[in-house]
Amino acid sequence: MNIAGWLAGAGRSDPSLPAVGHGTRVVATYGQLAEATARLAGGLAGLGVRPGDRVAIIAKNEPDYVAALHAVWWAGAAAVPVNAKLHPHEFAYALENSGAAVAFVSEGLETAVAATAPAGLKHLVPLGGALHARLGASEPLDLVERADDALAWLFYTSGTTGRPKGAMLSHGNLSAMTHAYLAEVDPTAPGDRLLHAAPMSHGSGLYMMAHVVRRAVNVVPESGGFEPDELYALAAHWRRVSLFAAPTMVKRMVGGLGSGDPTALRTVVYGGGPMYAADAVEALDALGPCLAQIYGQGETPMTISTLRRDMVADRDHPDWLARLASVGQPFGIVEVRVADAGDVPLPVGETGEVLVRGPTVMSGYWDNPDASMRTLAGGWLHTGDQGAFAADGLLTLKDRSKDVIISGGSNIYPREVEEVLLRHPGLTEVSVIGRADPEWGEIVVAYAVGAATPEALDALCLDHIARFKRPKHYVFVEALPKNNYGKILKTDLRALDRKMAGPQ
Known part of the structure; x- marks a missing residue:
């Protein structure tokens, strides 16, 4: 399957529903977004992009990101989203390693990207610029069929050596992740909203797909980032808002609540770092029962374990504080074990490395067979994180063995x-x-x-x-x-x- 097919289906069945918001404005319905994506995919094909090619996106959060990402998939290519906050030398590495010949970039980043770009990069497309407009005026391209195991997203993540590695995520991986999110983290309905306050090149962008398949609205703040005052103002306007946030962002939301209305928040999914139990209690007191936790890695995107909203909010549970200090229970779609140095499973209460296998786990690292073999030894993803299971199945992380x-x-x-x-x-x-x-x-x-x-x-x-x-x-x-x-x-x-x- 091609996951851009979810957008194609939304464009046919629900063309008038809002799809993309910018600030308080609707800037595209699903019909308009599907049409723009098909034309942009046609423009990419006109530049020589073929199924299996890689197309980079080095961009800040902006409304055009949604169509650009889906256009890459629509054309049968693989997306290489890169954090716009990185150094130009880091842009260059991702471009060269991935072999991307085309890159979408935010206006204002063209010079930084071009200064260190490898020779293989043939086309730089500033979002909102003249070339982007020309590509967007192309003849619509029919959705390109892709197999479940075809590469969809090359997620660059560093290891202990410091050299970034591209985790190869397939259409099947991202589909499994999407359905795990909808089933266990944040059941989403048409008209709900995802607010992209965190980078769309990472967790926030990964959750974009769940909101497309359920006909919800992807809302981009006008600031392009995270500002508590702006966040609460947008939540008050849109209502039924979800967002992905690092624990430090949640702390800032609590500190910046002021007269903001937390009842406008449907779900605040936190992850990407440790949330201390005391901070979780403070956030729950301030924001109400909207908090859910996920634990994942780029190698199994957003999907290892989860602490559901009802579990976070259940103050009457005798082990409530221990629950808050954990990273929850394994997602139903994956197997998770804690093992010793020989990959032998350890009993409840003993600490070892967290291993994962299932349909969300990457196929390996791009052009790095040695690292792939080590990380996926025995058919299990070796996370490098140290953890222990409790008797009730909750996983608690003890340390990060990779020293991240x-x-x-x-x-x-x-x-x-x-x-x-x-x-x-x-x-x-x-x-x-x-x-x-x-x-x-x-x-x-x-x-x-x-x-x-x-x-x-x-x-x-x-x-x-x-x-x-x-x-x-x-x-x-x-x-x-x-x-x-x-x-x-x-x-x-x-x-x-x-x-x-x-x-x-």
């Missing part, structure tokens, strides 16, 4: 930052860790051996990686803690940092 730092809902991989910092000739060793932070969840802290100024290290980071990955603090030490084999002990370093930072 989650700041503001974005993954930051220490090795990537360390490699940049070690370009400074004055540093001999560097270790990057996350420090707990009440606003961001975690902030990046770099421990370094050698001599350099914070200003020089900041400049180095800004030249090579996205701004949000830059360390917030630099700590210079005589030596880093190591074991007998010379390996840096990040666990000891984090303990030292907690003592230095004091109570949070």
